[in-house]
Amino acid sequence: MILDIDISLPLTLGCGQAHRWQRQGDVWEGVVDGKVLLLRPREGGVEAIGHLSRSRIMDYLRADDDLDAIYGSVAVDALMRDLTARYRGLRLLRQDPWECLATYLLAVNANVKRIGSMVEGLCRTFGDDLGGRHAFPRAEQIWERHQELDACRLGYRCQRMRSLAASVANGELVPDELRGLSYDECVHRLKNIPGVGDKVADCVALFSMDHLQAFPVDARIGRSLRENYGVSGSYHRCSAFGRGRFGPYAGYAQELLYQSEGESSWLGQTQAGGL
């Protein structure tokens, strides 16, 4: 199936916003809605293989986002004009709220590589076997056998995951219901969850709840703001700067800055430069 969409798969799927995509050559393999999905660049679009409908995939890839309008809106200075040109085709994804929340709960104080290993471990332990890959587990699946969380090497995230799985499994918390709320209310509710602070709440709001003005500030974005804009200080201060400067699509600006900062630090350490 060929999808008519302007997108860079490496930038979109490899930038760290989602953690279940694996690259094999130019083919990207991920798991969406409990189904394996293969994506490959094609002239003028993307080829998709898997048991997902066209509309479901287009929804996941946020094909409804008008990249020209969004990039134009965040290109408020020379740096952002450069990044919007350099990283054209980088899209935010519209991830499942439960999976996104659970994933970013684990992402606390961990780098991208470790997040991936914790998430894959969680999926192997609790998720449906899809033959090779595993689905992201439902909260009930984790809660039913939550003793096995102890072997997942989650550190102090273990108790938080147990607690989160319990409250979602028993219906106390319904991640999908947070989708309809305003940005402020959404973040407020998320931060009431043990283990969810400013950064995780902003990530979940941005990556799964359509709040494109969210501007998550992690260590990398903090460095970028300091280097490029001379901004530092509290989370609130940095995040408010991002939202104020870049506007309603600040989340897109954040991803562009994240990508840029990642490449510059990567080049700094990799003298050999191959690849």
Add this chain to the structure above:
DNA sequence: CATCAACCTGATCA
């Protein structure tokens, strides 16, 4: 409201 130590693991440094 700002600061800061403690938390857990894996990677990297001496």
Add this chain to the structure above:
DNA sequence: ATGATCAGGTTGA
């Protein structure tokens, strides 16, 4: 090889 150091958000003092 072994131990020290560091990276990375949230919490509560």
